[in-house]
Amino acid sequence: MDKIIINHKVYTELISTVNDVLNLDIKVNTRKLNYVYGRMIYYKILRSLEYSYQAIADTLNKNHATIIHAINTFDDLVEYDDNLFNQYELVKKIYFSEEESHPYFHKSHSGLLNEAFSLEKQNKSLNLFVRRLKNSLNKTERYNKIIGQLEERSLKEDDLEYVSKKLNHILNGIPTKRR
Numbered sequence: 001m002d003k004i005i006i007n008h009k010v011y012t013e014l015i016s017t018v019n020d021v022l023n024l025d026i027k028v029n030t031r032k033l034n035y036v037y038g039r040m041i042y043y044k045i046l047r048s049l050e051y052s053y054q055a056i057a058d059t060l061n062k063n064h065a066t067i068i069h070a071i072n073t074f075d076d077l078v079e080y081d082d083n084l085f086n087q088y089e090l091v092k093k094i095y096f097s098e099e100e101s102h103p104y105f106h107k108s109h110s111g112l113l114n115e116a117f118s119l120e121k122q123n124k125s126l127n128l129f130v131r132r133l134k135n136s137l138n139k140t141e142r143y144n145k146i147i148g149q150l151e152e153r154s155l156k157e158d159d160l161e162y163v164s165k166k167l168n169h170i171l172n173g174i175p176t177k178r179r
Helices: 008-022 033-048 051-060 066-076 082-095 110-153 156-172
Strands: none
Touching: 008 033, 008 082, 033 051, 033 066, 033 082, 051 066, 051 156, 066 082
16 A cells, blocks of 8 residues: 655645744644644644545654544644634634645645546546437437428327327326327
Protein backbone atom coordinates (compact mmCIF):
# COMPACT_ATOMS: atom_id res chain seq x y z
CA MET A 1 0.00 0.00 0.00
CA ASP A 2 1.33 3.42 -0.96
CA LYS A 3 2.11 5.77 1.87
CA ILE A 4 -0.04 8.89 1.65
CA ILE A 5 2.00 12.06 1.91
CA ILE A 6 0.56 15.53 2.33
CA ASN A 7 1.67 18.01 -0.29
CA HIS A 8 4.48 20.11 1.19
CA LYS A 9 2.81 23.36 0.12
CA VAL A 10 -0.48 22.37 1.79
CA TYR A 11 0.94 21.75 5.25
CA THR A 12 3.55 24.53 5.20
CA GLU A 13 0.90 27.11 4.30
CA LEU A 14 -1.41 25.75 6.99
CA ILE A 15 1.37 25.85 9.59
CA SER A 16 2.16 29.41 8.55
CA THR A 17 -1.51 30.42 8.80
CA VAL A 18 -1.94 28.84 12.25
CA ASN A 19 1.31 30.43 13.45
CA ASP A 20 0.32 33.88 12.15
CA VAL A 21 -3.20 33.81 13.56
CA LEU A 22 -2.19 32.46 16.99
CA ASN A 23 1.17 34.28 17.11
CA LEU A 24 3.19 31.17 17.98
CA ASP A 25 5.11 28.30 16.36
CA ILE A 26 3.21 24.99 16.52
CA LYS A 27 6.43 23.11 15.71
CA VAL A 28 7.79 23.98 19.15
CA ASN A 29 7.58 20.92 21.38
CA THR A 30 5.76 22.30 24.40
CA ARG A 31 2.59 21.51 26.35
CA LYS A 32 1.54 25.13 26.81
CA LEU A 33 -2.18 25.36 26.17
CA ASN A 34 -2.07 27.85 23.29
CA TYR A 35 0.47 25.66 21.45
CA VAL A 36 -1.62 22.53 22.05
CA TYR A 37 -4.70 24.35 20.73
CA GLY A 38 -2.75 25.50 17.69
CA ARG A 39 -1.67 21.94 16.89
CA MET A 40 -5.25 20.69 17.42
CA ILE A 41 -6.54 23.25 14.93
CA TYR A 42 -3.83 22.22 12.47
CA TYR A 43 -4.68 18.51 12.84
CA LYS A 44 -8.43 19.12 12.59
CA ILE A 45 -8.15 21.11 9.36
CA LEU A 46 -5.91 18.51 7.73
CA ARG A 47 -8.24 15.74 8.85
CA SER A 48 -11.22 17.61 7.40
CA LEU A 49 -9.32 17.49 4.08
CA GLU A 50 -9.42 13.68 4.40
CA TYR A 51 -5.74 13.11 5.14
CA SER A 52 -4.87 10.05 7.19
CA TYR A 53 -3.79 10.31 10.81
CA GLN A 54 -0.35 8.98 9.92
CA ALA A 55 0.11 11.50 7.08
CA ILE A 56 -0.80 14.34 9.46
CA ALA A 57 1.52 12.95 12.14
CA ASP A 58 4.43 12.77 9.70
CA THR A 59 4.25 16.53 9.02
CA LEU A 60 5.13 17.38 12.65
CA ASN A 61 7.07 14.23 13.60
CA LYS A 62 4.30 12.96 15.87
CA ASN A 63 2.69 9.58 16.38
CA HIS A 64 -0.66 8.89 14.68
CA ALA A 65 -2.19 8.13 18.10
CA THR A 66 -1.30 11.67 19.19
CA ILE A 67 -3.30 13.01 16.23
CA ILE A 68 -6.30 10.80 17.00
CA HIS A 69 -6.29 11.88 20.65
CA ALA A 70 -5.87 15.56 19.78
CA ILE A 71 -8.74 15.53 17.26
CA ASN A 72 -11.06 13.71 19.66
CA THR A 73 -10.15 16.17 22.41
CA PHE A 74 -10.66 19.09 20.02
CA ASP A 75 -14.13 17.82 19.09
CA ASP A 76 -15.06 17.72 22.79
CA LEU A 77 -13.53 21.08 23.69
CA VAL A 78 -14.72 23.13 20.73
CA GLU A 79 -18.34 22.81 21.87
CA TYR A 80 -17.59 24.58 25.16
CA ASP A 81 -14.51 26.73 24.53
CA ASP A 82 -15.52 29.81 22.53
CA ASN A 83 -11.91 30.96 22.26
CA LEU A 84 -10.85 27.69 20.62
CA PHE A 85 -13.87 27.74 18.32
CA ASN A 86 -13.17 31.34 17.23
CA GLN A 87 -9.49 30.61 16.60
CA TYR A 88 -10.39 27.52 14.57
CA GLU A 89 -12.93 29.41 12.46
CA LEU A 90 -10.48 32.27 11.86
CA VAL A 91 -7.69 29.91 10.76
CA LYS A 92 -10.08 28.07 8.44
CA LYS A 93 -11.37 31.31 6.96
CA ILE A 94 -7.90 32.66 6.27
CA TYR A 95 -6.45 29.37 5.04
CA PHE A 96 -9.29 28.56 2.65
CA SER A 97 -9.69 32.10 1.36
CA GLU A 98 -6.39 32.11 -0.53
CA GLU A 99 -7.34 33.16 -4.03
CA GLU A 100 -4.26 31.78 -5.78
CA SER A 101 -5.12 28.19 -4.99
CA HIS A 102 -7.57 25.97 -6.83
CA PRO A 103 -10.35 24.32 -4.75
CA TYR A 104 -8.78 20.91 -5.39
CA PHE A 105 -5.41 22.07 -4.07
CA HIS A 106 -6.48 21.30 -0.52
CA LYS A 107 -7.97 17.85 -1.24
CA SER A 108 -6.05 14.70 -0.49
CA HIS A 109 -5.07 12.29 -3.24
CA SER A 110 -7.61 9.73 -2.03
CA GLY A 111 -10.29 12.44 -1.83
CA LEU A 112 -9.63 13.43 -5.43
CA LEU A 113 -9.72 9.79 -6.54
CA ASN A 114 -13.02 9.20 -4.75
CA GLU A 115 -14.50 12.28 -6.39
CA ALA A 116 -13.22 11.20 -9.82
CA PHE A 117 -14.72 7.70 -9.42
CA SER A 118 -18.01 9.19 -8.28
CA LEU A 119 -18.11 11.54 -11.27
CA GLU A 120 -17.22 8.69 -13.63
CA LYS A 121 -20.05 6.58 -12.21
CA GLN A 122 -22.46 9.50 -12.53
CA ASN A 123 -21.33 10.08 -16.14
CA LYS A 124 -21.99 6.42 -17.05
CA SER A 125 -25.43 6.59 -15.47
CA LEU A 126 -26.29 9.77 -17.37
CA ASN A 127 -25.05 8.30 -20.66
CA LEU A 128 -27.25 5.23 -20.14
CA PHE A 129 -30.23 7.48 -19.39
CA VAL A 130 -29.58 9.51 -22.57
CA ARG A 131 -29.36 6.30 -24.61
CA ARG A 132 -32.71 5.13 -23.20
CA LEU A 133 -34.30 8.48 -23.98
CA LYS A 134 -33.02 8.34 -27.56
CA ASN A 135 -34.43 4.83 -28.01
CA SER A 136 -37.77 5.95 -26.62
CA LEU A 137 -37.76 8.99 -28.91
CA ASN A 138 -36.99 6.81 -31.94
CA LYS A 139 -39.91 4.51 -31.09
CA THR A 140 -42.22 7.47 -30.59
CA GLU A 141 -41.17 9.04 -33.90
CA ARG A 142 -41.73 5.73 -35.69
CA TYR A 143 -45.27 5.41 -34.28
CA ASN A 144 -45.99 9.10 -34.97
CA LYS A 145 -45.26 8.39 -38.63
CA ILE A 146 -47.77 5.53 -38.58
CA ILE A 147 -50.42 7.75 -36.92
CA GLY A 148 -49.71 10.47 -39.50
CA GLN A 149 -50.23 7.98 -42.34
CA LEU A 150 -53.49 6.79 -40.77
CA GLU A 151 -54.71 10.38 -40.49
CA GLU A 152 -53.93 10.89 -44.17
CA ARG A 153 -56.04 7.86 -45.05
CA SER A 154 -59.07 9.48 -43.46
CA LEU A 155 -59.49 7.10 -40.57
CA LYS A 156 -62.48 7.77 -38.34
CA GLU A 157 -61.70 9.80 -35.21
CA ASP A 158 -62.68 6.88 -32.94
CA ASP A 159 -60.47 4.43 -34.84
CA LEU A 160 -57.57 6.87 -34.84
CA GLU A 161 -57.92 7.35 -31.07
CA TYR A 162 -58.05 3.58 -30.56
CA VAL A 163 -54.88 3.04 -32.63
CA SER A 164 -53.14 5.86 -30.73
CA LYS A 165 -54.04 4.26 -27.41
CA LYS A 166 -52.80 0.87 -28.59
CA LEU A 167 -49.49 2.39 -29.73
CA ASN A 168 -49.23 4.22 -26.42
CA HIS A 169 -49.75 0.91 -24.65
CA ILE A 170 -47.01 -0.71 -26.73
CA LEU A 171 -44.63 2.18 -26.03
CA ASN A 172 -45.35 2.87 -22.38
CA GLY A 173 -47.12 -0.19 -21.07
CA ILE A 174 -50.31 1.77 -20.39
CA PRO A 175 -53.33 -0.56 -20.62
CA THR A 176 -56.14 0.28 -23.03
CA LYS A 177 -59.82 -0.57 -22.73
CA ARG A 178 -61.36 -3.00 -25.14
CA ARG A 179 -63.99 -1.70 -27.53
